[in-house]
Amino acid sequence: MSDTGVTGTPSxxxxxIRRSVDDPQCFSMIVERHATxxxxxxxxxxxxxxxxxxxADVFETALGARGxxxxxxxxxxxxxxxxxxxxIRHYRRSEMRHASMLRRITPHSSRGNGTIEAIDAVATDAExxxxxxxxxxALAALNDSHRQVLVLCAGLGLSYEEIAQTLGIRIGTVRSxxxxxxxxxxxxxxxxxxxxxxxxxxxxxxxAEEHTK
Amino acid sequence: MSDxxxxxxxxxxxxxxxxTETLAAVRSxxxxxxxxxGPxxxxxxxxxxxVRWAAALFVVFAVGxxxxxxxxxxxxxxxxxxxxxxxxxxRLVVDDVNVTVAAGNYDMTFNDTTTxxxxxxxxxxxxxxGGTGQQTTVTTAEPCVTQNQLPPGLSIENTLSSISGHxxxxxxxxxxxxxxxxxxxxxITLYDDGTxxxxxxxxxxxLSAPGQAGPGAPLSGxxxxxxxxxGQVQGALDMEGLASGxxxxxxxxxxxxxxxxxxxxxxxGVPVTIYKLSESGLLDPNVPGQTPEQITTIQAxxxxxxxxxxxxxxxxxxxxxxxYIREQKTEYTLPDGSAVTEDTILSxxxxxxxxxxxxxxxxxxxxxxxxxxxxxxxxxxxxxxSSGSAQGxxxxxxxxxxxxxxxxxSAPPPSSTTTLPAQGGYRGIExxxxxxxxxxxxxxxxxxxxxxxxxxxxxxxxxPDDDVFVNWSDNDVRAPxxxxxxxxxxxxxxxxxLEVGRLGEVRGVAIIxxxxxxxxxxxxxxxPC
Numbered sequence: 180m181s182d183t184g185v186t187g188t189p190s191x192x193x194x195x196i197r198r199s200v201d202d203p204q205c206f207s208m209i210v211e212r213h214a215t216x217x218x219x220x221x222x223x224x225x226x227x228x229x230x231x232x233x234x235a236d237v238f239e240t241a242l243g244a245r246g247x248x249x250x251x252x253x254x255x256x257x258x259x260x261x262x263x264x265x266x267i268r269h270y271r272r273s274e275m276r277h278a279s280m281l282r283r284i285t286p287h288s289s290r291g292n293g294t295i296e297a298i299d300a301v302a303t304d305a306e307x308x309x310x311x312x313x314x315x316x317a318l319a320a321l322n323d324s325h326r327q328v329l330v331l332c333a334g335l336g337l338s339y340e341e342i343a344q345t346l347g348i349r350i351g352t353v354r355s356x357x358x359x360x361x362x363x364x365x366x367x368x369x370x371x372x373x374x375x376x377x378x379x380x381x382x383x384x385x386x387a388e389e390h391t392k
Numbered sequence: 393m394s395d396x397x398x399x400x401x402x403x404x405x406x407x408x409x410x411x412t413e414t415l416a417a418v419r420s421x422x423x424x425x426x427x428x429x430g431p432x433x434x435x436x437x438x439x440x441x442x443v444r445w446a447a448a449l450f451v452v453f454a455v456g457x458x459x460x461x462x463x464x465x466x467x468x469x470x471x472x473x474x475x476x477x478x479x480x481x482x483r484l485v486v487d488d489v490n491v492t493v494a495a496g497n498y499d500m501t502f503n504d505t506t507t508x509x510x511x512x513x514x515x516x517x518x519x520x521x522g523g524t525g526q527q528t529t530v531t532t533a534e535p536c537v538t539q540n541q542l543p544p545g546l547s548i549e550n551t552l553s554s555i556s557g558h559x560x561x562x563x564x565x566x567x568x569x570x571x572x573x574x575x576x577x578x579x580i581t582l583y584d585d586g587t588x589x590x591x592x593x594x595x596x597x598x599l600s601a602p603g604q605a606g607p608g609a610p611l612s613g614x615x616x617x618x619x620x621x622x623g624q625v626q627g628a629l630d631m632e633g634l635a636s637g638x639x640x641x642x643x644x645x646x647x648x649x650x651x652x653x654x655x656x657x658x659x660x661g662v663p664v665t666i667y668k669l670s671e672s673g674l675l676d677p678n679v680p681g682q683t684p685e686q687i688t689t690i691q692a693x694x695x696x697x698x699x700x701x702x703x704x705x706x707x708x709x710x711x712x713x714x715x716y717i718r719e720q721k722t723e724y725t726l727p728d729g730s731a732v733t734e735d736t737i738l739s740x741x742x743x744x745x746x747x748x749x750x751x752x753x754x755x756x757x758x759x760x761x762x763x764x765x766x767x768x769x770x771x772x773x774x775x776x777x778s779s780g781s782a783q784g785x786x787x788x789x790x791x792x793x794x795x796x797x798x799x800x801x802s803a804p805p806p807s808s809t810t811t812l813p814a815q816g817g818y819r820g821i822e823x824x825x826x827x828x829x830x831x832x833x834x835x836x837x838x839x840x841x842x843x844x845x846x847x848x849x850x851x852x853x854x855x856p857d858d859d860v861f862v863n864w865s866d867n868d869v870r871a872p873x874x875x876x877x878x879x880x881x882x883x884x885x886x887x888x889x890l891e892v893g894r895l896g897e898v899r900g901v902a903i904i905x906x907x908x909x910x911x912x913x914x915x916x917x918x919x920p921c
Contacts, residue, residue: 214410214418223403231410231414244699247695247696247699248699314400332397364396364400
């Protein structure tokens with residue numbers, strides 16, 4: 180099967196990345212395709228301001244590593260999100276920034292359980308709807324691994340396999356982690372008064388199923 | 393109506409995409425990077441060699457460069473923003489690394505054990521780095537190989553079980569020599585100055601010819617051999633260590649985000665405190681001061697590890713009373729299911745002598761009067777090879793003679809050692825009484841050496857519902873925070889919440905309580921009653 184579309188542009192990310200090895204300019208198409216998704220992932224993890232800084236880091240790292248992209252995977256988004264995850268990890272090594280971030284977003288009283296890591300930087304967009312603000316608060320109260328898997332699955336629509344690829348964990352771990360994350364999120368939303376019981380359980384299941392495809 | 397996943401989806405999709413300025417910054421950055429990032433050419437003409445010992449070196453290098461990252465080691469205890477005890481413990485370990493590297497040199501023994509997967513390894517299918525196409529490469533990377541697939545002279549036992557060896561490391565400037573027994577291939581000596589590599593025996597990498605001197609060969613070019621021989625991911629992990637002479641431990645230190653106390657023990661008879669760490673296995677190629685050769689090597693290795701599904705590793709470090717890391721043991725499971733354990737024992741800190749690299753001349757003797765901090769007599773295990781042990785008559789690759797003779801355990805400790813506070817733990821009993829505005833007492837009992845029960849806190853006058861650090865004020869070498877507790881609504885300490893990270897180093901002159909939250913304001917102090 181040809182890996183180029185009718186315009187001559189490679190139809191898959193893998194083909195595009197292969198071509199970019201010899202022609203780095205081709206990599207800009209990868210940016211065009213995935214910048215928004217990567218950016219939203221970053222915002223959901225570290226907030227908008229820092230996401231703006233990290234976005235370029237992610238794509239620069241990806242550009243440097245493109246020669247080793249596993250071309251079995253047509254969609255490069257999980258790969259990019261994996262790089263983003265590592266960039267976030269390195270970003271958090273900067274403790275002063277982390278401390279500043281925690282002070283900015285976290286009331287001191289909420290740190291009472293000693294699990295500072297569980298309270299993390301999440302987008303603080305003042306324009307978010309009240310319900311979205313509730314979701315933001317709930318996500319912020321989740322631990323990082325739960326928040327990661329929720330954002331990747333529900334927020335960015337990655338399949339279980341792609342999430343596993345992104346985070347370097349097993350699919351079974353993704354499933355169990357997502358299940359626990361959903362339960363915890365539901366509890367938090369209920370506690371926040373924003374979650375409304377979902378009568379049609381079959382639809383809820385279908386949401387999860389669509390992400391396994 | 394929506395369920396929680398719908399809400400998350402709408403929340404994430406409601407995040408505004410990057411603005412044009414942000415995207416322009418991305419394009420600008422890529423434009424600059426793209427000019428210097430053409431297709432990578434990998435030397436794939438390397439020959440057969442067994443470099444399993446490189447895995448052990450990976451561990452050793454983890455201790456080999458903290459001196460290059462003084463910013464971490466010199467942080468003040470109160471500069472932390474991530475107010476959690478594990479983070480404090482992680483910093484203690486970083487401090488230990490710095491103490492170890494500051495010794496200047498040390499001897500080591502290492503043992504690298506691989507447990508093959510019970511299933512045939514799957515091709516990683518990713519980066520085509522390494523892989524010589526030779527049979528040895530394939531057989532050592534695939535644990536399901538049968539004996540009759542191996543080339544003459546190799547056996548499954550010596551390619552897949554364990555490799556052991558010994559060596560010496562100088563930390564500044566960086567230089568290392570190791571001698572490894574690689575089974576049927578015999579002894580292999582490796583020299584590494586952080587940029588070039590000389591391999592004597594095995595593939596004779598960096599030599600003009602087997603048994604002859606050579607100029608050394610680039611570190612990055614060594615990757616294909618290592619990765620091809622021991623497997624791509626294992627090889628990449630090894631290369632991370634080999635490439636990190638000027639910054640590797642910096643990254644490793646940065647990777648030490650959380651440390652947990654894991655008990656006490658002894659290494660070669662020396663009492664140690666053990667910490668358990670979790671690390672990602674990735675290095676940052678952008679650490680200042682690294683050579684292009686090292687950057688290239690780390691970038692290549694990182695890419696392989698990132699794409700492999702490798703999920704990190706677990707490390708235990710054993711620290712003696714002076715802050716020297718006596719043992720580092722790392723365990724990890726590779727994506728193919730095989731498990732690797734790397735165990736390195738360090739000794740003879742500061743008295744291991746100088747590594748004489750190929751082409752260099754001079755003496756390898758330690759400073760006159762140097763007395764090893766080894767105290768148990770049996771810890772000087774790392775005996776450097778005698779000259780010519782691996783390269784026959786090659787005159788330019790003289791390996792330093794052992795400095796074991798200078799490491800007399802019966803000799804008194806050097807003055808530089810006796811001036812340092814002990815760090816293995818104060819094993820006495822001490823009571824501290826609060827000074828106003830605080831009230832109450834703290835009881836310290838280190839007699840058991842265990843962390844449980846060492847502190848009994850009964851302090852009032854603190855902020856309500858807060859997290860409090862316990863600073864053992866005269867822990868001079870390492871950070872003073874030894875424990876953390878919470879306060880109740882009345883501002884009283886809650887014993888049930890107490891987490892003790894380590895013993896005090898010496899008898900305490902005061903305990904200072906600070907808020908755990910950055911910037912850690914002082915809440916008050918207690919003095920010996």
